Amino acid sequence: MNQIIRRGAGKPLMMIHGLGGHWQSWNPILDRLARSRELILFDLPGHGACPAEDDSGTFSGLTASVERLIASEGLGGIDIVGSSMGARIALELARRGGTGAVVALDPGGFWDGWERGFFRSTIGLSVKLLRALRGSLPAISRNRIARTALLAQLSARPWALDPAEVALELDQYARTPTFDALVDDLGNGAMQTGPAAADSGPVTIGWGRHDRLCLPRQAKRAMAAFPSARLHWFEHSGHFPHWDEPDAAARLILEASR
Secondary structure, eight states: OOOOEEESSSEEEEEEOOTTOOGGGGHHHHHHHHTTEEEEEOOOTTSTTSOOOTTTTSHHHHHHHHHHHHHHTTOTTOEEEEETHHHHHHHHHHHHSOOOOEEEESOSSOOOTHHHHHHHHHHHHHHHHHHHHGGGHHHHHTSHHHHHHHHTTTOSOGGGSOHHHHHHHHHHHHHOTTHHHHHHHHHHSOOOOOOOOTTSOOEEEEEETTOSSSOGGGHHHHHHHSTTSEEEEETTOOSOHHHHSHHHHHHHHHHHTO
16 A cells, blocks of 8 residues: 555544545545545555555455555544445445444445446446547546536536546546456445444445436445445435535535544
8 A cells, every 4th residue: 555645634534535546536525624634545556656456456455455554554443434436445344343433425336236237337338438538538528528428427517527637537547457357346246245343433325316327226225234324315416426516525524424
Protein backbone atom coordinates (compact mmCIF):
# COMPACT_ATOMS: atom_id res chain seq x y z
CA MET A 1 0.00 0.00 0.00
CA ASN A 2 1.33 3.45 -0.86
CA GLN A 3 1.58 6.34 1.57
CA ILE A 4 -1.64 7.77 2.94
CA ILE A 5 -2.69 11.40 2.49
CA ARG A 6 -4.16 13.29 5.41
CA ARG A 7 -6.47 16.28 5.00
CA GLY A 8 -8.23 18.42 7.57
CA ALA A 9 -8.36 18.10 11.35
CA GLY A 10 -10.63 16.36 13.80
CA LYS A 11 -11.81 12.81 14.34
CA PRO A 12 -10.18 10.56 11.68
CA LEU A 13 -12.30 9.33 8.78
CA MET A 14 -10.98 6.75 6.30
CA MET A 15 -12.24 7.09 2.71
CA ILE A 16 -12.12 4.10 0.33
CA HIS A 17 -12.66 4.80 -3.37
CA GLY A 18 -14.31 2.48 -5.87
CA LEU A 19 -13.22 0.19 -8.70
CA GLY A 20 -10.88 1.97 -11.11
CA GLY A 21 -10.85 5.14 -9.01
CA HIS A 22 -8.25 6.85 -6.85
CA TRP A 23 -8.27 9.02 -3.75
CA GLN A 24 -9.11 12.08 -5.85
CA SER A 25 -12.43 10.43 -6.76
CA TRP A 26 -13.63 12.02 -3.51
CA ASN A 27 -12.67 15.55 -4.63
CA PRO A 28 -16.25 16.93 -4.77
CA ILE A 29 -16.71 16.49 -1.00
CA LEU A 30 -13.18 16.67 0.43
CA ASP A 31 -13.31 20.35 1.41
CA ARG A 32 -16.71 19.92 3.06
CA LEU A 33 -15.54 16.97 5.16
CA ALA A 34 -12.09 18.35 6.00
CA ARG A 35 -13.62 21.27 7.91
CA SER A 36 -14.42 18.94 10.79
CA ARG A 37 -12.64 15.64 10.16
CA GLU A 38 -9.11 14.43 9.52
CA LEU A 39 -9.46 12.54 6.24
CA ILE A 40 -7.36 9.41 5.69
CA LEU A 41 -7.02 9.03 1.91
CA PHE A 42 -5.13 6.51 -0.21
CA ASP A 43 -5.11 4.64 -3.50
CA LEU A 44 -6.01 0.97 -3.35
CA PRO A 45 -3.27 -1.32 -4.71
CA GLY A 46 -3.40 -1.42 -8.51
CA HIS A 47 -5.16 1.96 -8.57
CA GLY A 48 -3.89 5.50 -8.99
CA ALA A 49 -0.28 5.79 -7.88
CA CYS A 50 -0.25 2.55 -5.86
CA PRO A 51 1.38 -0.48 -7.51
CA ALA A 52 -0.60 -3.71 -7.63
CA GLU A 53 0.20 -6.46 -5.15
CA ASP A 54 -0.03 -10.19 -5.92
CA ASP A 55 -3.67 -10.41 -4.83
CA SER A 56 -4.89 -6.95 -5.94
CA GLY A 57 -7.08 -8.42 -8.68
CA THR A 58 -9.48 -9.82 -6.09
CA PHE A 59 -11.88 -8.32 -3.60
CA SER A 60 -10.43 -10.38 -0.76
CA GLY A 61 -6.93 -9.20 -1.64
CA LEU A 62 -7.88 -5.53 -1.59
CA THR A 63 -9.75 -5.96 1.70
CA ALA A 64 -6.67 -7.58 3.22
CA SER A 65 -4.55 -4.65 1.99
CA VAL A 66 -6.85 -2.18 3.75
CA GLU A 67 -6.77 -4.28 6.92
CA ARG A 68 -2.97 -4.19 6.86
CA LEU A 69 -3.02 -0.42 6.39
CA ILE A 70 -5.34 0.04 9.36
CA ALA A 71 -3.09 -2.13 11.53
CA SER A 72 0.18 -0.54 10.42
CA GLU A 73 -1.12 3.01 10.99
CA GLY A 74 -2.78 2.22 14.32
CA LEU A 75 -6.23 3.12 12.99
CA GLY A 76 -8.29 0.45 14.72
CA GLY A 77 -11.85 1.58 15.37
CA ILE A 78 -11.69 4.28 12.70
CA ASP A 79 -14.84 5.56 10.99
CA ILE A 80 -14.94 4.51 7.33
CA VAL A 81 -16.80 5.72 4.25
CA GLY A 82 -16.60 3.78 1.01
CA SER A 83 -17.96 4.14 -2.49
CA SER A 84 -19.04 1.26 -4.76
CA MET A 85 -16.39 -1.46 -4.39
CA GLY A 86 -14.88 0.61 -1.59
CA ALA A 87 -18.28 0.60 0.10
CA ARG A 88 -18.33 -3.17 -0.05
CA ILE A 89 -14.83 -3.25 1.48
CA ALA A 90 -16.12 -1.02 4.28
CA LEU A 91 -19.07 -3.35 4.90
CA GLU A 92 -16.77 -6.38 4.93
CA LEU A 93 -14.53 -4.69 7.48
CA ALA A 94 -17.60 -3.96 9.63
CA ARG A 95 -18.62 -7.61 9.33
CA ARG A 96 -15.19 -8.71 10.53
CA GLY A 97 -15.31 -6.30 13.46
CA GLY A 98 -13.33 -3.49 15.01
CA THR A 99 -14.46 -0.55 12.89
CA GLY A 100 -16.07 2.68 13.94
CA ALA A 101 -19.10 3.97 12.09
CA VAL A 102 -19.34 2.78 8.46
CA VAL A 103 -21.03 4.64 5.61
CA ALA A 104 -21.39 2.56 2.43
CA LEU A 105 -22.42 4.51 -0.68
CA ASP A 106 -23.99 2.31 -3.39
CA PRO A 107 -22.03 -0.81 -2.39
CA GLY A 108 -21.28 -3.56 -4.87
CA GLY A 109 -21.66 -7.22 -4.05
CA PHE A 110 -25.45 -7.46 -3.81
CA TRP A 111 -26.24 -8.35 -7.44
CA ASP A 112 -27.80 -11.70 -8.29
CA GLY A 113 -29.01 -13.62 -11.33
CA TRP A 114 -28.97 -11.59 -14.56
CA GLU A 115 -27.61 -8.58 -12.65
CA ARG A 116 -24.21 -10.27 -12.49
CA GLY A 117 -23.91 -10.48 -16.26
CA PHE A 118 -25.27 -6.95 -16.56
CA PHE A 119 -22.53 -5.66 -14.25
CA ARG A 120 -19.73 -7.54 -15.99
CA SER A 121 -20.75 -6.72 -19.54
CA THR A 122 -21.72 -3.08 -19.15
CA ILE A 123 -18.77 -1.94 -17.07
CA GLY A 124 -16.39 -4.12 -19.09
CA LEU A 125 -17.49 -2.66 -22.43
CA SER A 126 -17.37 0.86 -21.04
CA VAL A 127 -13.75 0.49 -19.96
CA LYS A 128 -12.74 -1.01 -23.31
CA LEU A 129 -14.18 2.10 -24.95
CA LEU A 130 -12.31 4.36 -22.55
CA ARG A 131 -9.04 2.62 -23.32
CA ALA A 132 -9.59 3.21 -27.02
CA LEU A 133 -10.41 6.89 -26.40
CA ARG A 134 -7.85 7.54 -23.69
CA GLY A 135 -5.79 10.12 -25.56
CA SER A 136 -8.91 12.11 -26.37
CA LEU A 137 -10.61 11.96 -22.96
CA PRO A 138 -9.80 15.55 -21.88
CA ALA A 139 -11.38 16.96 -25.05
CA ILE A 140 -14.30 14.54 -24.95
CA SER A 141 -15.00 15.38 -21.30
CA ARG A 142 -15.36 19.07 -22.14
CA ASN A 143 -18.32 18.27 -24.41
CA ARG A 144 -21.58 18.06 -22.43
CA ILE A 145 -23.18 15.56 -24.82
CA ALA A 146 -20.13 13.28 -24.93
CA ARG A 147 -19.69 13.54 -21.17
CA THR A 148 -23.28 12.53 -20.67
CA ALA A 149 -22.94 9.53 -22.99
CA LEU A 150 -19.79 8.26 -21.28
CA LEU A 151 -21.09 8.64 -17.72
CA ALA A 152 -24.77 7.80 -18.13
CA GLN A 153 -24.35 4.59 -16.12
CA LEU A 154 -22.58 6.29 -13.23
CA SER A 155 -24.19 9.71 -12.83
CA ALA A 156 -27.75 11.00 -12.88
CA ARG A 157 -26.52 14.36 -14.16
CA PRO A 158 -23.20 13.89 -15.98
CA TRP A 159 -23.64 17.10 -17.98
CA ALA A 160 -23.30 19.06 -14.72
CA LEU A 161 -20.02 17.46 -13.59
CA ASP A 162 -16.69 19.24 -13.75
CA PRO A 163 -15.02 18.32 -17.09
CA ALA A 164 -11.52 18.20 -15.62
CA GLU A 165 -12.63 15.88 -12.80
CA VAL A 166 -14.44 13.67 -15.32
CA ALA A 167 -11.37 13.41 -17.55
CA LEU A 168 -9.18 12.51 -14.56
CA GLU A 169 -11.60 9.84 -13.37
CA LEU A 170 -12.13 8.26 -16.79
CA ASP A 171 -8.40 8.17 -17.42
CA GLN A 172 -7.94 6.27 -14.15
CA TYR A 173 -10.52 3.68 -15.21
CA ALA A 174 -8.68 3.18 -18.49
CA ARG A 175 -5.27 2.79 -16.87
CA THR A 176 -6.11 0.57 -13.86
CA PRO A 177 -4.23 -2.67 -14.56
CA THR A 178 -6.39 -4.84 -12.29
CA PHE A 179 -9.73 -3.58 -13.62
CA ASP A 180 -10.65 -6.61 -15.75
CA ALA A 181 -9.58 -9.12 -13.08
CA LEU A 182 -11.63 -7.31 -10.46
CA VAL A 183 -14.72 -7.15 -12.67
CA ASP A 184 -14.51 -10.93 -13.12
CA ASP A 185 -13.90 -11.53 -9.42
CA LEU A 186 -16.68 -9.22 -8.26
CA GLY A 187 -19.19 -10.33 -10.88
CA ASN A 188 -18.64 -14.06 -10.39
CA GLY A 189 -17.98 -14.12 -6.65
CA ALA A 190 -20.28 -14.71 -3.73
CA MET A 191 -22.75 -12.08 -2.58
CA GLN A 192 -21.60 -9.88 0.29
CA THR A 193 -22.62 -11.20 3.67
CA GLY A 194 -23.25 -9.60 7.02
CA PRO A 195 -24.13 -8.54 9.61
CA ALA A 196 -21.66 -6.18 11.23
CA ALA A 197 -19.80 -7.61 14.20
CA ALA A 198 -20.85 -6.58 17.68
CA ASP A 199 -17.71 -4.49 18.20
CA SER A 200 -18.19 -2.46 15.01
CA GLY A 201 -19.93 0.90 14.94
CA PRO A 202 -23.25 1.75 13.31
CA VAL A 203 -23.67 1.07 9.59
CA THR A 204 -25.37 3.46 7.17
CA ILE A 205 -26.05 2.45 3.57
CA GLY A 206 -26.68 5.20 1.03
CA TRP A 207 -28.13 4.47 -2.41
CA GLY A 208 -28.84 6.59 -5.46
CA ARG A 209 -32.38 6.22 -6.78
CA HIS A 210 -30.98 6.39 -10.33
CA ASP A 211 -28.03 4.02 -9.91
CA ARG A 212 -27.64 2.15 -13.21
CA LEU A 213 -24.72 -0.02 -12.12
CA CYS A 214 -25.67 -1.28 -8.65
CA LEU A 215 -29.39 -1.20 -9.23
CA PRO A 216 -31.62 0.26 -6.48
CA ARG A 217 -33.40 -3.09 -6.07
CA GLN A 218 -30.16 -4.42 -4.57
CA ALA A 219 -30.58 -2.19 -1.52
CA LYS A 220 -33.14 -4.68 -0.17
CA ARG A 221 -30.48 -7.42 -0.19
CA ALA A 222 -27.95 -5.14 1.46
CA MET A 223 -30.40 -4.42 4.26
CA ALA A 224 -31.16 -8.12 4.65
CA ALA A 225 -27.44 -8.75 5.15
CA PHE A 226 -27.05 -5.79 7.53
CA PRO A 227 -30.47 -5.59 9.20
CA SER A 228 -29.46 -3.07 11.84
CA ALA A 229 -28.14 -0.63 9.22
CA ARG A 230 -29.83 2.64 8.33
CA LEU A 231 -30.80 3.02 4.67
CA HIS A 232 -30.68 6.49 3.09
CA TRP A 233 -31.92 7.22 -0.44
CA PHE A 234 -30.35 9.93 -2.57
CA GLU A 235 -33.33 10.93 -4.66
CA HIS A 236 -31.41 12.73 -7.41
CA SER A 237 -28.27 10.63 -7.62
CA GLY A 238 -26.78 7.88 -9.72
CA HIS A 239 -24.02 5.50 -8.64
CA PHE A 240 -21.88 8.22 -7.04
CA PRO A 241 -23.84 10.42 -4.61
CA HIS A 242 -20.68 12.40 -3.83
CA TRP A 243 -20.71 13.50 -7.50
CA ASP A 244 -24.42 14.11 -8.01
CA GLU A 245 -25.43 15.33 -4.54
CA PRO A 246 -22.18 16.38 -2.86
CA ASP A 247 -23.81 18.49 -0.15
CA ALA A 248 -26.24 15.72 0.80
CA ALA A 249 -23.51 13.07 0.66
CA ALA A 250 -21.17 15.05 2.91
CA ARG A 251 -24.01 15.77 5.32
CA LEU A 252 -24.94 12.08 5.56
CA ILE A 253 -21.32 11.03 6.13
CA LEU A 254 -20.85 13.57 8.92
CA GLU A 255 -24.16 12.80 10.60
CA ALA A 256 -23.73 9.01 10.40
CA SER A 257 -20.19 9.04 11.79
CA ARG A 258 -20.54 11.55 14.63
